[in-house]
Structures are given as C-alpha cells and as structure tokens.
Amino acid sequence: MLTILGFVMIATFLVLIMMKKMSPMAALVLIPALFCVLVGQGAHLGDYVLKGIGDLAPTAAMLMFAIIYFGVMIDVGLFDPIVRGILKFCKADPVRVVVGTALLAAIVSLDGDGSTTFMITVSALYPLYKRLKMSLVVMTGVAATANGVMNTLPWGGPTARAATALKLDAGDIFVPMIPALAVGLVAVFALAYVLGRRERKRLGVLTLGDTHLVTETVEEKETEQVLVGAGAGTKGGAPAAARRITGGGGTGTSGSDAGSDGADSSDEDDLQVLDPQRATLRPKLYWFNAALTVALLTLLIMQTLPIPVLFLLGAALALTVNFPHMKDQKARVAAHAENVLNVSGMVFAAAVFTGVLTGTGMVEHMARWLVSGIPDALGPHMGIVTGVLSIPLTYFMSNDGFYFGIVPILAEAGAAHGVAPIEIARASLIGQALHMSSPLVPAVYVLVGMAKVEFGDHTKFTVKWAALTSLVVLGAGLLFGII
Numbered sequence: 479m480l481t482i483l484g485f486v487m488i489a490t491f492l493v494l495i496m497m498k499k500m501s502p503m504a505a506l507v508l509i510p511a512l513f514c515v516l517v518g519q520g521a522h523l524g525d526y527v528l529k530g531i532g533d534l535a536p537t538a539a540m541l542m543f544a545i546i547y548f549g550v551m552i553d554v555g556l557f558d559p560i561v562r563g564i565l566k567f568c569k570a571d572p573v574r575v576v577v578g579t580a581l582l583a584a585i586v587s588l589d590g591d592g593s594t595t596f597m598i599t600v601s602a603l604y605p606l607y608k609r610l611k612m613s614l615v616v617m618t619g620v621a622a623t624a625n626g627v628m629n630t631l632p633w634g635g636p637t638a639r640a641a642t643a644l645k646l647d648a649g650d651i652f653v654p655m656i657p658a659l660a661v662g663l664v665a666v667f668a669l670a671y672v673l674g675r676r677e678r679k680r681l682g683v684l685t686l687g688d689t690h691l692v693t694e695t696v697e698e699k700e701t702e703q704v705l706v707g708a709g710a711g712t713k714g715g716a717p718a719a720a721r722r723i724t725g726g727g728g729t730g731t732s733g734s735d736a737g738s739d740g741a742d743s744s745d746e747d748d749l750q751v752l753d754p755q756r757a758t759l760r761p762k763l764y765w766f767n768a769a770l771t772v773a774l775l776t777l778l779i780m781q782t783l784p785i786p787v788l789f790l791l792g793a794a795l796a797l798t799v800n801f802p803h804m805k806d807q808k809a810r811v812a813a814h815a816e817n818v819l820n821v822s823g824m825v826f827a828a829a830v831f832t833g834v835l836t837g838t839g840m841v842e843h844m845a846r847w848l849v850s851g852i853p854d855a856l857g858p859h860m861g862i863v864t865g866v867l868s869i870p871l872t873y874f875m876s877n878d879g880f881y882f883g884i885v886p887i888l889a890e891a892g893a894a895h896g897v898a899p900i901e902i903a904r905a906s907l908i909g910q911a912l913h914m915s916s917p918l919v920p921a922v923y924v925l926v927g928m929a930k931v932e933f934g935d936h937t938k939f940t941v942k943w944a945a946l947t948s949l950v951v952l953g954a955g956l957l958f959g960i961i
Contacts, residue, residue, distance in 0.1 A: 480517060481847045484840030487513040488874055491831070491917065496934040502917065506827035510834035519838050530833025531826055536786050537920045538825040541593055542818050543789040545924070547774075548597040549814035550796045553758040556767045561602050572612055572681055573674030576620055579603055580670040583621040584663060587628030590635070590779060592914055592921035595625045600928040612677050614931050619915075619940040620670050622925060623947050626911035627662045630655065633779055636872075636910055639881035640903040644889055651903045654960050661954035662911065665947050758810070760800050770796065817927060824923035832876060832918055841875055845884045849891065860892030861901040861961040865952040868909035869945055873916045881906065905961045908952045912944040 491509050494500045500508070514523045551557065564582070568574040582602060586595045599621045607617050630637055632648040641648040760767070774792045778785060801807045835841045848867060856863050867888070872880050889902040915922055915937065926936050955961035 480838065480840045480843040483513055483517055484835065484844045487835070487840070492937065495917075496938050498932065498934055502923075502933040503824055503827045506824070506831045506917070510831045513840075514834045514838060517838050517840070522837065523834070526833040526837030527830050528833075529837060530829035530831075534825050534829040534832070534920065536784065538822045540786040540789055541821050541825060541920060541924060543786065543793040544593055544597065545817050545821060546811060546814055547789055547793040547796055548594070548601065549817070550793070550800060550810055551767060551771060552601050553756075553810060553813070554760040554763065554767055554800050555758075556764065556771065557598065557602055558754070561605070564602060565606065568606065570610060571674075572610065572677035573671060575603070575606060575610065575612060576616055576670045576674035576677065577667060579617050579620045580624045580666050583624040584628055584666070587625045587634075588631070590629075590631055590633040591785065592625050592629065592919070593924045594775070594778075595628075596621060596921055596925040597928065600925065604929060611681060614929050615935050615939040616673050616677060618925050618929050618931050618936045619943060620666070620673065622914045622922065622936075622940055623669065623911050623944045624663070624666045625921075626914035626944060627659060627666060627947065627951070629910045629914060630659055630907045633781070636877055636881065636907055636913075639877055640885060640906050643881045643885050644899045644903050646900055646903055650900060651907075655904050655907060655955070657958050658951050658954040658960055659907075662947055662951035665950040666911075669943055669947065763800055766799065767796070820927045821920070821923050824927070825920045828918060828920065828923075836879065841879055842883065845871065845875070845879075846887070849884070849887050852891070857891065857895035858897065860888060860895060860897040861905045862952070862956065864888045864892070864902050864905035865908040865955065865961060868906050869912055869948045870909070872909040872913040873941075874918075876918050877913065901961060904955065905952075908948050908955070911947040911951065912941065915940045915944055 487509060491505050494505050494509070495502050511523060514520055514526065519526075564578050568578050579599065583595055583599045586598045600617070603617055604614075606612075607614055629635065630652065632638060632652050637648050637652045640646070641651055770792065774788055777783060777788055782788075783791075797807045797810060801810055848871070852860075852863055864885075867884075868880070871884060875884070885902065885906050888906070889899045892902050893899065913919065917933070917937075922936070923933070925931075926933050952961070
C-alpha cells in the first residue's frame with residue numbers, strides 16, 4: 479500500500495504543477511500532508527516536517543546568503559566583463575547563445591555547487607535571452623542538464639556518497655568514468671546546438687547592433703516590432719524603445735518544445751541588469767571582489783568550512799566593503815529579498831515533501847519494490863540495471879536516500895552474481911543529468927526563480943532531454959567497458 483501511495487503522491491504532484499493547477503510551493507506542502515493522513519500517519523506529520531526542515535535548513539541558509547552574495551557581485555559589476563564577452567561571442571545568434579549557455583554552465587559547475595552555477599549562468603545570460611526574445615526554458619533546461627553531468631565530480635556530492643556507501647575510493651569511481659561523462663557533455667553541447675537551431679528557426683537570424691537589435695532578411699520581408707532594452711549597446715547602452723524594421727525572422731510561432739516562456743517582452747526593468755551607468759557599480763573594487771569570489775569558491779571546493787558558513791561570511795564581507803553605509807546595505811538586501819524569499823520558501827516547502835516521503839516509509843517501500851522486481855536473469859547485468867534505475871530513482875529521491883539506501887542493496891544483489899561494487903558505484907552516477915531537475919533539489923528553484931520560469935514548464939521541457947543525456951552516458955559507459 480505504501481508503495482502505491484508513494485507513486486500516486488509523486489504523480490499527483492507532478493501532474494498538478496505541470497498542468498499549473500497548483501503552485502509548486504503549495505503542492506509541495508499540501509499534497510504530502512494529505513497523503514500522510516491517507517496512510518494513517520497524520521499524527522506524526524509534525525515530526526516528519528520538522529525532521530525534513532532540520533535536514534534542509536543548512537541548504538536554505540546557504541542559498542539565502544549565496545543569493546545575496548552573488549546579487550551584490552552582479553550589482554557591483556563583477557560579471558559585466560563576462561557578459562560582454564558572451565555578447566561578443568554570441569553575436570545575437572540563438573545557436574551561439576544556447577551553446578554558450580551550456581559552456582558557461584559546464585565551466586562554472588567545476589565548483590561542485592549547483593546553486594552557484596545557476597546564479598552565475600542566469601545572471602549572465604538572462605538579459606540576452608530577454609532581449610532576443612528567446613525561450614527561457616531552453617536556458618534553464620540546458621543549464622540544468624550541463625550541471626547534472628558535471629555534478630559527478632568527486633567534490634560535487636554523488637561520487638562521494640557512492641564511495642562512502644560502498645566503502646570505495648572516490649577516485650577509483652570517478653576517473654574511469656571520465657570518457658563516458660565526456661561523451662555526456664558532448665551530448666549536452668549537441669542538444670544545445672539543436673535547440674539553438676530551433677530558436678533560430680523560430681526567431682530568424684538576428685544581429686545585435688551597436689544601439690539596437692535588428693532582424694536580417696531571411697526569406698520574405700515582413701514588418702515587425704523589435705524591443706530594445708537599456709544597456710544593449712556598447713558605451714552607455716541604448717534606451718528602451720520599440721523600433722520598426724524590415725525583416726523575415728521566421729513565423730514568430732513557438733516550437734513544440736521551446737514554448738513561449740521567454741517570448742514575452744514584459745518586465746523591461748529586467749533588461750537594466752547590465753546598465754553600464756548603474757549607481758551600484760564599484761569599478762575601483764573590481765579586483766577585490768574578483769579575489770574574494772575566487773577565494774570563496776576555492777574554500778568551497780576544499781571544503782575548509784561548511785558551505786553555509788562560507789557564503790554567510792562572504793555576503794557579510796561583500797556588503798560591508800562595497801556598501802559601507804547602512805542605508806546602502808539595507809537597499810541591496812531589499813533588492814534581492816524577493817529571490818531570497820522565493821528560493822528559501824521553496825526549500826522549506828520541499829522539506830515537507832521529503833519529510834513525509836521518508837518518514838512514512840514510502841520511499842523505502844518504493845525502492846525495495848523496484849529492486850525486488852529485477853528478474854534473476856538480469857543479475858549478471860546489475861551494472862546496466864543500476865544505471866537504468868538511477869535515472870528515475872535519483873529524480874524521485876534525494877541523493878542521500880538513493881546512495882545510502884538503495885545503492886548498497888543493488889551492490890549486494892550484484893555481488894551475488896559476480897558484479898563488483900565499483901561497477902555498481904560507477905553506474906549509480908548515470909542519472910545525475912536528470913537529478914538536477916528533480917523537485918527535491920533545492921538548486922533547481924534558484925534556477926527557475928531567477929529565470930522567472932514556471933517549475934512545471936521547466937519540468938515538461940527538460941525531463942526528456944536530461945533522461946536522454948543520461949542514457950547517452952550509460953551507452954558510452956557500456957561501449958568503453960566501464961560499466
């Protein structure tokens with residue numbers, strides 16, 4: 479019964495948010511509360527929720543101060559040169575923009591923290607996507623999938639958990655997997671190219687001029703409105719205005735996957751992010767801020783202090799140095815309060831979902847049911863079975879639940895058929911490309927929140943591509959004899 483109710487609860491949650499019948503925050507709280515009562519454990523709901531909140535409180539604290547820290551770094555202009563470089567590379571070509579999204583997300587993912595990756599990627603590329611009227615779910619989907627592949631780094635979390643659970647060396651797990659993961663990363667860039675081509679077909683071939691955005695003639699000439707945002711130009715930017723030009727940028731209809739999430743031209747204030755004249759710029763402190771950020775990321779990778787403590791100290795120091803006056807500090811915190819509230823609220827709402835799923839025993843029963851359903855004939859192929867199961871299980875479960883609860887069971891089953899634990903550990907990394915878009919991953923709420931994309935839209939768009947990427951990694955692992 480718990481197995482069935484567990485699957486029904488997850489399905490109900492996903493259906494309601496993808497159909498936009500409930501907001502993710504409300505669904506994360508109300509649906510598990512209802513199912514907790516249905517399984518006859520309503521009296522323990524408070525205990526389950528408090529346990530979930532206790533587990534996720536450090537993550538919520540980390541996200542709160544990380545948002546403030548990177549928000550301040552954006553305000554003071556630390557990432558302006560990066561954005562200008564991306565603009566120069568992309569040249570308003572949707573293909574280059576989407577490929578650039580994958581590249582930036584992959585590079586920043588080297589720090590091992592998904593939240594940091596999404597904050598930097600979205601901060602750098604959101605204004606460009608808005609100006610070109612590109613679909614924002616393309617940005618969130620590509621960034622999440624690229625980060626998922628890179629999340630397998632030994633300091634990223636999953637590899638360390640697999641090593642701990644099976645008492646193996648993280649290096650022995652990760653290093654042989656590098657060729658397969660490299661193929662997975664190539665698959666992400668190929669996906670970015672394909673999605674970029676779709677966006678180019680939808681929008682037409684664009685050129686980013688010095689002071690305005692123009693659409694070049696592709697087939698037949700049409701007259702259309704092109705909105706130009708502030709900061710669009712070179713020196714001093716260009717004022718926000720609508721300008722009629724001649725062009726043939728496609729039909730203007732969205733593709734089946736692209737959606738219309740990024741196609742609206744509202745929120746013109748969002749295009750002010752890179753205004754070269756904004757009052758918050760601190761050019762004299764540029765190298766201090768760069769050194770502080772590098773030091774922070776270095777300490778994060780070295781795990782010198784807990785991540786929440788690092789971002790708490792970093793945010794306090796960044797505010798104090800860049801904005802020494804109390805009034806200015808309050809203004810900066812207030813400017814980013816909406817993001818902080820949205821993300822931290824989603825994390826604590828997710829704590830209800832995970833608390834009930836774990837506390838009632840539903841997740842354990844679901845996992846054991848799946849494992850018990852493996853035919854004996856597949857025993858010698860437990861590496862492949864583990865890789866396939868990791869795709870849905872790491873989406874519906876936390877990494878801790880999967881690696882400490884399920885992987886040891888799979889390793890035990892594999893050992894009975896002569897499959898080495900190291901092979902099971904490597905195969906367990908396969909599903910990470912999809913895991914980063916799981917509703918149980920706090921970082922994904924940073925991504926969709928900053929990109930102003932509905933979580934349901936992100937889920938509908940990303941799941942199929944991320945699952946495909948995971949299967950590519952699995953196929954590469956089999957081809958290279960790693961799994």
